[in-house]
Amino acid sequence: MVDGKTLLGYDDKPKKAKDIPYRQLILLVSCTSILWVPLILGIIIVACVLFTVLVLTSVALGFAAVTLLVYSVFLIPGDMWPSIIKIGASVFACGISVLIVTGVTKGLSLLFRTISRSYHKFSRYIQTRKLEETLNDQNS
Amino acid sequence: MTRTVKALLSGAVLCVLGFAVAFLGYYMNGYRTDNILIMADTADATLFQKTYSSSDPDALTLISITTKRMPVTVMTHEGPDITVEYYESEEQTFLITEERGKLFIKRNDLKLFDEYVTSAINAWFFRLKGIPNEIIIYMPSSYDQELIISTSSGDISIPEPLAFSGIKKIDFKTVNGDISMQSLSGNIANLKTSKGVIACNDMKFNNFTVISTKGTITLNYIDANVLEIRTADSITQAVNIQADDITVETTDGSIRLDILGYMVEYDITTSCKGDGVLNISDQTGSDEAKDLTVFVEDTKATVTFSLDK
Numbered sequence: 001m002v003d004g005k006t007l008l009g010y011d012d013k014p015k016k017a018k019d020i021p022y023r024q025l026i027l028l029v030s031c032t033s034i035l036w037v038p039l040i041l042g043i044i045i046v047a048c049v050l051f052t053v054l055v056l057t058s059v060a061l062g063f064a065a066v067t068l069l070v071y072s073v074f075l076i077p078g079d080m081w082p083s084i085i086k087i088g089a090s091v092f093a094c095g096i097s098v099l100i101v102t103g104v105t106k107g108l109s110l111l112f113r114t115i116s117r118s119y120h121k122f123s124r125y126i127q128t129r130k131l132e133e134t135l136n137d138q139n140s
Numbered sequence: 141m142t143r144t145v146k147a148l149l150s151g152a153v154l155c156v157l158g159f160a161v162a163f164l165g166y167y168m169n170g171y172r173t174d175n176i177l178i179m180a181d182t183a184d185a186t187l188f189q190k191t192y193s194s195s196d197p198d199a200l201t202l203i204s205i206t207t208k209r210m211p212v213t214v215m216t217h218e219g220p221d222i223t224v225e226y227y228e229s230e231e232q233t234f235l236i237t238e239e240r241g242k243l244f245i246k247r248n249d250l251k252l253f254d255e256y257v258t259s260a261i262n263a264w265f266f267r268l269k270g271i272p273n274e275i276i277i278y279m280p281s282s283y284d285q286e287l288i289i290s291t292s293s294g295d296i297s298i299p300e301p302l303a304f305s306g307i308k309k310i311d312f313k314t315v316n317g318d319i320s321m322q323s324l325s326g327n328i329a330n331l332k333t334s335k336g337v338i339a340c341n342d343m344k345f346n347n348f349t350v351i352s353t354k355g356t357i358t359l360n361y362i363d364a365n366v367l368e369i370r371t372a373d374s375i376t377q378a379v380n381i382q383a384d385d386i387t388v389e390t391t392d393g394s395i396r397l398d399i400l401g402y403m404v405e406y407d408i409t410t411s412c413k414g415d416g417v418l419n420i421s422d423q424t425g426s427d428e429a430k431d432l433t434v435f436v437e438d439t440k441a442t443v444t445f446s447l448d449k
Contacts, residue, residue, distance in 0.1 A: 099155065
């Protein structure tokens with residue numbers, strides 16, 4: 001015998017007894033949209049702004065680093081070791097720029113993928129709930 | 141290996157390599173970092189002041205200064221001499237020629253790399269350390285011929301009021317710098333900046349032209365026969381304007397024009413394109429046959445006549 005089922009065919013110990021009915025769930029989602037829509041939009045906007053600022057800063061840093069690198073190379077004959085320090089610092093800054101751009105791009109891509117996955121997951125859950133309720137209605 | 145991992149690895153390798161090279165330099169430099177900005181000191185040491193005096197100042201009909209990345213200041217005095225103070229280094233040199241009443245002062249062009257990298261960095265250090273790198277021209281206030289100045293990333297100014305009266309032509313052009321002058325009179329004044337501020341106060345010229353791309357224009361008490369203001373994406377505020385023929389043209393910039401006169405004195409021609417908004421409309425048959433032409437595109441322009449208030 002299946003758990004929660006009796007011979008009469010009804011479920012006297014339903015596992016999802018505390019689940020909110022489908023219509024109420026939709027109502028709840030709609031009513032709370034004033035909270036979660038701005039929240040999600042805010043997260044997306046903040047992430048995009050942060051992404052843009054970091055990428056632009058990194059590009060500027062990278063450009064400045066390459067310029068300093070080239071400039072320092074020309075200064076080697078006159079002033080060798082201070083120029084080597086500048087070259088090292090420039091290469092380090094280039095590396096940092098590459099790391100920031102890569103990390104930020106990956107982070108943004110992950111964020112959007114997570115939002116997309118969460119949406120699909122929630123959408124499937126809603127559809128399942130609807131199907132379950134339709135089946136329950138038909139059975140009763 | 142994914143692209144992200146490859147990029148992260150490249151970044152990490154660059155960081156490690158950079159750190160190692162910098163540390164090697166630091167070690168070989170005797171654990172010192174105070175001399176890594178040596179290029180500023182080098183530039184400081186090599187920049188020296190020079191002076192040029194015109195051999196025949198009375199015969200001059202044109203003075204032209206063409207330079208880059210430095211301000212140009214025009215000072216006047218009562219004497220007849222024309223003297224130019226400027227700074228030279230191994231990289232920064234000037235070609236000065238004076239013949240047939242024309243004085244040309246031109247900064248020599250450098251090779252591409254030196255011009256746009258070395259010279260730009262040096263100019264930045266000079267400004268950072270407050271090292272003077274400018275051109276000052278001292279000339280008689282009675283000079284009544286042509287004065288042409290062109291620079292980039294530097295201001296052009298005539299700080300003294302009443303410096304000239306009756307100068308034939310002023311032609312000032314800068315890219316990122318400001319242009320400022322006050323209480324001057326003459327025949328033609330052409331002022332042009334891309335991103336700087338043009339500030340003129342109490343000017344009387346036959347033709348007065350102001351052109352700006354992304355700058356700010358502030359004009360106060362301008363008396364001219366022909367006044368032209370052409371801007372794009374600039375903020376223009378011109379008040380107490382007296383002119384027989386005024387042309388104002390702007391795209392994406394804001395303009396406030398306050399004319400010292402009555403509206404009935406002017407034949408008005410207007411043109412609004414895009415989202416342009418203008419508070420006056422076309423008008424003909426004016427009392428004094430003065431012309432006002434306003435072209436506005438995608439911006440708001442306000443024209444007022446102060447004597448109508």
